[in-house]
Amino acid sequence: MSLEEARKLDTQFPTYKDEFAIPTFESLGIESEKYAPSTDSIYLCGNSLGLMPKATKKAINDELNAWVERGVESHFNHPDKSLTPWVDIDLPLLPLVASIVGAQENEVAVMGSLTANLNALLIHFYKPEGKRTKILFEKRAFPSDYYAFLNMVKLFGYDESHLIQLEPGEGETYIKTESILQAVDDNVDELALVCFPGIQYYTGQFFQIDRITSYIKQKSPSIRVGWDLAHAVGNVPLKLHDWGVDFAAWCSYKYLNSGPGAIAGIFVHEKYTKNNSKDSFNPRLAGWWGNNAEERFKMIEQFDPINSALSYRQSNPSVLDVVAVKSSLEVFAKVGGVSKLREKSVALTQFLQDILTSSKYYIPQDSTDSEKFGFKILTPLNQDERGCQLSILFLPHFDDWAKNVMERVNSYLHDHAIICDERRPDVIRLAPLPLYNTFTETYYATQRLFESLDAIAQDYL
Numbered sequence: 485m486s487l488e489e490a491r492k493l494d495t496q497f498p499t500y501k502d503e504f505a506i507p508t509f510e511s512l513g514i515e516s517e518k519y520a521p522s523t524d525s526i527y528l529c530g531n532s533l534g535l536m537p538k539a540t541k542k543a544i545n546d547e548l549n550a551w552v553e554r555g556v557e558s559h560f561n562h563p564d565k566s567l568t569p570w571v572d573i574d575l576p577l578l579p580l581v582a583s584i585v586g587a588q589e590n591e592v593a594v595m596g597s598l599t600a601n602l603n604a605l606l607i608h609f610y611k612p613e614g615k616r617t618k619i620l621f622e623k624r625a626f627p628s629d630y631y632a633f634l635n636m637v638k639l640f641g642y643d644e645s646h647l648i649q650l651e652p653g654e655g656e657t658y659i660k661t662e663s664i665l666q667a668v669d670d671n672v673d674e675l676a677l678v679c680f681p682g683i684q685y686y687t688g689q690f691f692q693i694d695r696i697t698s699y700i701k702q703k704s705p706s707i708r709v710g711w712d713l714a715h716a717v718g719n720v721p722l723k724l725h726d727w728g729v730d731f732a733a734w735c736s737y738k739y740l741n742s743g744p745g746a747i748a749g750i751f752v753h754e755k756y757t758k759n760n761s762k763d764s765f766n767p768r769l770a771g772w773w774g775n776n777a778e779e780r781f782k783m784i785e786q787f788d789p790i791n792s793a794l795s796y797r798q799s800n801p802s803v804l805d806v807v808a809v810k811s812s813l814e815v816f817a818k819v820g821g822v823s824k825l826r827e828k829s830v831a832l833t834q835f836l837q838d839i840l841t842s843s844k845y846y847i848p849q850d851s852t853d854s855e856k857f858g859f860k861i862l863t864p865l866n867q868d869e870r871g872c873q874l875s876i877l878f879l880p881h882f883d884d885w886a887k888n889v890m891e892r893v894n895s896y897l898h899d900h901a902i903i904c905d906e907r908r909p910d911v912i913r914l915a916p917l918p919l920y921n922t923f924t925e926t927y928y929a930t931q932r933l934f935e936s937l938d939a940i941a942q943d944y945l
Contacts, residue, residue, distance in 0.1 A: 593797055683873070
């Protein structure tokens with residue numbers, strides 16, 4: 485892999501960097517003798533916080549102006565007639581979100597935050613009965629998910645023994661699909677709910693959502709299947725409706741580029757909401773924004789849930805948050821959607837992998853030597869089993885921050901305005917995004933990474 489090849493690939497795959505605000509050496513507070521202050525950073529951290537679309541600032545300012553000009557009346561009478569009154573501010577996003585996750589419009593809602601939404605969905609879908617009380621998920625899940633599952637079984641009077649956690653086999657860096665299917669077989673009569681991440685936050689593994697969901701439903705339709713799509717939405721193509729997923733939740737600040745702490749989203753298969761009525765509905769955590777819009781402001785003490793995933797909304801959504809999500813989703817629509825972006829993403833991450841595995845510092849994934857100096861790739865090497873991200877484990881491990889290989893590499897990268905994500909104690913996650921990253925800058929990032937290892941190698945050999 486060479487610089488010339490990187491530049492050639494950049495002529496084959498477009499970049500949409502001009503749609504985004506890119507941090508610079510100067511804005512990051514990095515001084516360099518080699519680079520001008522206005523030089524763009526190489527931002528490989530969209531798996532943690534996506535960059536801001538340039539259109540977002542205007543979108544938010546438009547709503548601030550509406551607040552200034554009309555105050556509360558903007559709920560029903562927006563001063564800019566080309567924009568949506570606040571009472572319906574989230575509704576124009578439904579077709580955009582549905583396209584991203586492969587859903588019907590009546591199966592999605594823009595609401596809440598990831599963990600709050602996950603808890604709300606668990607309350608609705610976790611229905612322990614008889615022997616069927618257990619939740620199957622992964623060991624070392626994102627902590628917030630673990631806390632949600634733990635407290636969910638405790639709310640129903642059970643203890644930790646009703647949580648079944650899977651972890652990679654010995655000598656493996658990620659969970660094989662066959663292990664999940666075997667766990668389903670082993671516990672099929674006791675499982676009430678199964679919930680895995682679409683993409684694992686630490687390793688970057690893309691789970692086989694279709695195969696796993698289908699297998700569970702064939703084994704027992706009574707088992708509810710949900711997915712945490714925090715690292716999958718906007719990253720890989722999804723077909724939640726066609727795959728028969730019961731529910732899913734995601735955040736919007738990573739690959740959806742909607743800002744820190746952005747409003748999140750949910751998917752609920754239409755079979756659970758299409759027959760909603762004031763006389764017949766499944767109880768859930770409810771609020772007035774999930775009620776029939778025509779009756780909402782009559783303040784009637786009768787719950788009449790909307791016949792869609794919107795019935796899970798509890799409160800009116802933050803206007804500023806919603807328009808930030810909308811400005812990003814419009815970029816996705818403009819460039820052809822996730823499936824189109826995935827073509828470049830596969831090539832871009834494979835390019836990154838090919839450079840890394842050609843390094844003298846590369847340690848094969850199946851190596852058990854934890855004392856060798858260099859790095860392993862934790863992420864599946866098969867491009868169909870991952871999204872944008874590659875997770876790099878640096879060895880050997882040292883508790884001392886000053887000796888820790890990952891900390892020293894990450895510091896060097898940051899000094900060169902290469903922004904990536906560290907996961908202590910030893911992992912750096914590199915995520916080249918097809919929207920705003922190029923093959924050329926990905927090549928440069930790897931060269932800086934190798935330089936950092938060259939500079940410290942003598943300390944470990």
